[in-house]
Amino acid sequence: MSPEPRPHTGRRRNPAVRQAILDHAADLLIAHDYAAVSTDAIARAAGVSKHTIYRWWPSKGAVLLEAMAERARQQTPGLNTGVFAEDLETFLAATFRTADRVSGLLRGIMAEAQRDPVAAEGLRQFVTGRRDELHALLTRGLEQGELPPDTDPDLLVDQIFGLMWYRLLIGHAPVDGDVATRLARSLIHRQEG
Amino acid sequence: MSPEPRPHTGRRRNPAVRQAILDHAADLLIAHDYAAVSTDAIARAAGVSKHTIYRWWPSKGAVLLEAMAERARQQTPGLNTGVFAEDLETFLAATFRTADRVSGLLRGIMAEAQRDPVAAEGLRQFVTGRRDELHALLTRGLEQGELPPDTDPDLLVDQIFGLMWYRLLIGHAPVDGDVATRLARSLIHRQEG
DNA sequence: TCTTTGCCGAGACTGATAGTATCGACAAAT
DNA sequence: ATTTGTCGATACTATCAGTCTCGGCAAAGA
Structure with missing residues (x-):
């Protein structure tokens, strides 16, 4: 057999x-x-x-999903310089700019994932990968004392990617490097209050 | 004529x-x-x-949208007690719990809005209303010094609702009162750092 | 009461689409 | 040369959004 x-x-x-x-x-x-x-x-x-x-x-959802994953793999956000504030800003700026450029792709996948279980599971895996990356980065910042000590990385990851997707899907505000910068700085600055 | x-x-x-x-x-x-x-x-x-x-x-999108708006209007998050930390937590808990209960409705609308311009515009208006509510609440908290002085309310609103939608749409983590509480406290706590 | 206006259900119809089935041509490995 | 499986062409089913026509009926005015 x-x-x-x-x-x-x-x-x-x-x-x-x-x-x-x-x-x-x-x-x-x-x-x-x-x-x-x-x-x-x-x-x-x-x-x-x-x-x-x-x-x-x-x-169809499986095709679109793989197409998206393929495109996403082509541009990986730059390596870490070791300076957390800089790394975070770079990561967010690269992520946001790329996401905005292929916003039609992302929005289509998200819509398809609401009706096609295959696409839903694939998107979930894709998103998990991106979340893990950011989570690791934030954990490093937390260990280095660059984030408030009571920060919950999981929550913060969802706030960041959540903002991005929310703006992409609703379209009420831009997703660009400027927002990425402002967001990154607002997260860092707080410890100095 | x-x-x-x-x-x-x-x-x-x-x-x-x-x-x-x-x-x-x-x-x-x-x-x-x-x-x-x-x-x-x-x-x-x-x-x-x-x-x-x-x-x-x-x-079809217009029907679904109006159905959603109708349901949303039925439960308005409770009035303000005047204590910002309390109000924020109440607002978020009520919003998150309701959203989770009708998550299928919200996810369907979001998917429909990606293909139906009528639904997209309607969803945008609906979302704007909710954003304005939270924005006003956060501004009050900012004036009362309960949030870091350099807080950008627009960004924060999108972080909060973004997290909610992101979790609803991907389904990787719950949207419940517990998350609402943790999120609200993480936003308040920072000034004490 | 009679007439006009317009709501409503029934159901046929068009056009687009996801996904399947059949066929024949052809490329690669043995 | 034969087997195995890819690929294009095309027809097919089923489903769904949205349109159309018809006939019945409820409400308002005359």
Whole structure:
């Protein structure tokens, strides 16, 4: 009862096709409204059969999610300089600016995650990764005494990413480097009160 | 060229029908998955023709939005006691608990707002109202010296509501009275550092 | 009471979309 | 050469948002 007696013969998956699907899915979501992005549209833009999409991904949300993760991986916020205040500001500025640039992508994923469990679980994992990064950074700041000693890192992480997503989804205020700076400084400054 | 020479004759709108639509729309969104809530489902549940829904609302998102606003109006967070720390905690606890109870409704609206401009604009107005309330409360706390003097109320409002929405939408952590309390205290405590 | 106006339900209809199924061509490994 | 599996084309089902038409009926004025 070996699960896979024959490793893999026959034609292999074409990586160019996979990349084309992910690229065009991301581009469509960034450029157009979320409502305009259908699997047919993705297939058409990528020059690919819809069948091929569903061969490799279980749902549209799964495609969009992987496309987002792919884009996110391309830009990782810079390494730590060791100076907490500087690191925090850099991290937030890079995160916010990138998020704003691909806001259509993020908003579409979030909407899809509310109806597609696969996308929801994927988004949760993605978000967990980002939260862990920021959590580690904040913990370091806490240990260095750069944050109030009674700070709850979990709560603070959700305040920061929460603000970002909230503004992206509602659109009442910008998500840019300026906000990132102001936010970072407001968190640091408090200890001097 | 009088726009409306005859004020209004003929049969009037039945308020019970309007209420039934809004009630069942909200109930469906709270009880079921967002994906399961269609206009057909709302019409069926409310014992109403789909035609009647579209006579009074321009889109499904508009119905859901008004249903949400209706529910939100039913519970207004308690009045101010004058003690800022107490008021803040009460406001947050009431807001968070209510939001969690109708989380399905909120998540559905947010998803719909990403594809329906009518729902987006409505949600923005709704959210603005809530933001103004909290903003006023925080400003009072700032004037009373209960918050760090360099606090930016706009930023803080978005941190608080941002955390709430972020947790509702991702579902990685609870939105309850406990979180509200911890959050409120973390904001107050800082001045004592 | 009779007529007009407009609400409302029933249900057919269009168009878009997610996801599935079938087929044939073809590429890769043995 | 044969087997295995990829891929495009295309048709298909099912669902859903939103429109349309029809017929019944309730309310207001004459």
